[in-house]
Amino acid sequence: MRVPPKVVHVSMLGVLWTVTLAAVFTLVGIVGWVLWHGLPDVTPQFLFSMPAESGAEGGILSVIAGTLFIIVGAVLVATPLGVGTAIYLVEYTRENWVTRVIRYGADCLAGIPSIIFGLFGYVFFVITLGLRWSILSGALTLALMSLPTIIRTAEVALRAVPQGYREVSYALGATRWQMVLRVVLPGALPGIVTGIVLALGRSMSETAAVIFTAGTVLPDRIPTSTGDSVRTLAVHFYLLATEGTAGSQPKAFATAAILVLAILVINVSAYTAMHRFLARYR
Amino acid sequence: MNPNEILSIIGPAGSGKTTFLRCINRLSDLVPETRVVGNLSFEGRDVFAPGTDVAALRRRAGMVFAVPNPLPRSIYENIAFGPRLTGLRSRDVLDEIVERTLRASVLWDEVKDRLHTSGTKLSGGQQQRLCLARTLALGPQVLLLDEPCSGLDPISTAKIEEALQDLKKTLTVVLVTNNVKQAARSSDRTAFFLMGEMVEIGVTGELFTHPRDKRTNDYISGRFG
Numbered sequence A: 001m002r003v004p005p006k007v008v009h010v011s012m013l014g015v016l017w018t019v020t021l022a023a024v025f026t027l028v029g030i031v032g033w034v035l036w037h038g039l040p041d042v043t044p045q046f047l048f049s050m051p052a053e054s055g056a057e058g059g060i061l062s063v064i065a066g067t068l069f070i071i072v073g074a075v076l077v078a079t080p081l082g083v084g085t086a087i088y089l090v091e092y093t094r095e096n097w098v099t100r101v102i103r104y105g106a107d108c109l110a111g112i113p114s115i116i117f118g119l120f121g122y123v124f125f126v127i128t129l130g131l132r133w134s135i136l137s138g139a140l141t142l143a144l145m146s147l148p149t150i151i152r153t154a155e156v157a158l159r160a161v162p163q164g165y166r167e168v169s170y171a172l173g174a175t176r177w178q179m180v181l182r183v184v185l186p187g188a189l190p191g192i193v194t195g196i197v198l199a200l201g202r203s204m205s206e207t208a209a210v211i212f213t214a215g216t217v218l219p220d221r222i223p224t225s226t227g228d229s230v231r232t233l234a235v236h237f238y239l240l241a242t243e244g245t246a247g248s249q250p251k252a253f254a255t256a257a258i259l260v261l262a263i264l265v266i267n268v269s270a271y272t273a274m275h276r277f278l279a280r281y282r
Numbered sequence B: 001m002n003p004n005e006i007l008s009i010i011g012p013a014g015s016g017k018t019t020f021l022r023c024i025n026r027l028s029d030l031v032p033e034t035r036v037v038g039n040l041s042f043e044g045r046d047v048f049a050p051g052t053d054v055a056a057l058r059r060r061a062g063m064v065f066a067v068p069n070p071l072p073r074s075i076y077e078n079i080a081f082g083p084r085l086t087g088l089r090s091r092d093v094l095d096e097i098v099e100r101t102l103r104a105s106v107l108w109d110e111v112k113d114r115l116h117t118s119g120t121k122l123s124g125g126q127q128q129r130l131c132l133a134r135t136l137a138l139g140p141q142v143l144l145l146d147e148p149c150s151g152l153d154p155i156s157t158a159k160i161e162e163a164l165q166d167l168k169k170t171l172t173v174v175l176v177t178n179n180v181k182q183a184a185r186s187s188d189r190t191a192f193f194l195m196g197e198m199v200e201i202g203v204t205g206e207l208f209t210h211p212r213d214k215r216t217n218d219y220i221s222g223r224f225g
Helices: A003-043 A046-049 A061-092 A097-111 A115-126 A135-159 A161-171 A176-204 A208-213 A232-242 A250-280 B017-022 B055-059 B077-087 B090-102 B123-134 B155-166 B180-186 B204-209 B216-218
Strands: B006-009 B062-066 B142-146 B172-176 B191-192 B199-203
Touching: A003 A250, A046 A061, A046 A250, A061 A097, A061 A135, A061 A176, A061 A232, A061 A250, A097 A135, A115 A135, A135 A176, A135 A208, A135 B006, A135 B142, A161 A176, A176 A250, A176 B077, A232 A250, B006 B017, B006 B180, B017 B062, B017 B090, B017 B142, B017 B172, B055 B062, B062 B090, B062 B123, B077 B090, B077 B123, B090 B123, B090 B155, B123 B155, B155 B172, B155 B180, B180 B204, B191 B204, B191 B216, B199 B204, B204 B216
Parallel strands: B006 B172, B006 B191, B062 B142, B142 B172
Antiparallel strands: B191 B199
């Protein structure tokens, strides 16, 4: 028996609506749940004072600062490397075995569990290079972890810039670099920023790789050098949640709420900044 | 090519018209695994000689493509793009270039009040005239036009042809066209290409009335192509 197309259409519409709603509700549910439990304990005092009693008392100022330094460091290292690699792959070379090796390498790197990056970071940065547990070791490890994401998203974004724009730039007397800088990069910027923000969010919520490289020591002051050991928000949350003492649970939720909010703020501000910048080209 | 003339190139699809045009300003470099045979000189210099300043060459031989392709920025910035590449920053000079080139391409009156709106929002015919203005802003000696009117309505086509007659006073135009009538109408000399070979070249009037080669005759009388 043949089902009338009209019926198929209506039932498919129902199915698609249901799955979309399920996805959205799960997302909103989780974020809402974290905020619901966490926000009541987020007070100015919590945000702007140093932790005490292993975090069960006091605030998380030094943890926020540590997280900020580490992810900013990671992005500062990973962005030029990643975007540079992508520009090389797309604009400066033709498909050959070198580009394939780079691309497969990046893809494999993206699939490696973060704890392996932590192990590598520990052995290489912490021990071999003697950087100890520090902001620098943590940032470099997270940078390595972010590289594949940034390279691949930037590559896709660059390839999506119409070939015609490149031809026009050349025809108007642009050198290759002028073409890349003035035409291709502005066109690819939204995609590139997406990749960076994605990598940033993942770095921010990373625990395994950071425990190995930045340490778990809870500093009682704002770090002043890249050699200082820090504890990031995600690590702080993990340790508080597993500690199981009466005072640590609310602090754990409050930390999680800050983590979620921070990622949200970063996303929104990155896209706003990008659109402001692009407005000059439109 | 003679100075201050319009040379049109006609021929069926795949006859090498566009390829020839792209060799003049070495856009042929962009095609992988290209081999160029033969000599091409421009202003007394071999275009394919090693060490040629390709960017400078492309400014001297400016090109307009078959499909209008404004960059995704304002009308003003589209035209300023080429001059800016050479390091020109002066607002006054740029303003002057924008107005002069837009006037030359018969677009000024239509866009003078919205120079800072996006070039991609113009109609197809306006976009193509913007592209012409943008190329003129390079200060070229030769204008390479690759079927500039292929997707345009008759009025836009007329406006571009009008612009060309004016431009010819100061520069040389190579006009690749699929429109035999356009070649007959607006060019001084015409070349007929077939299968990558130049079959015939001559003064437009003569080529159309008394073609020396039978293949030329067949093409212009519409027997193939």
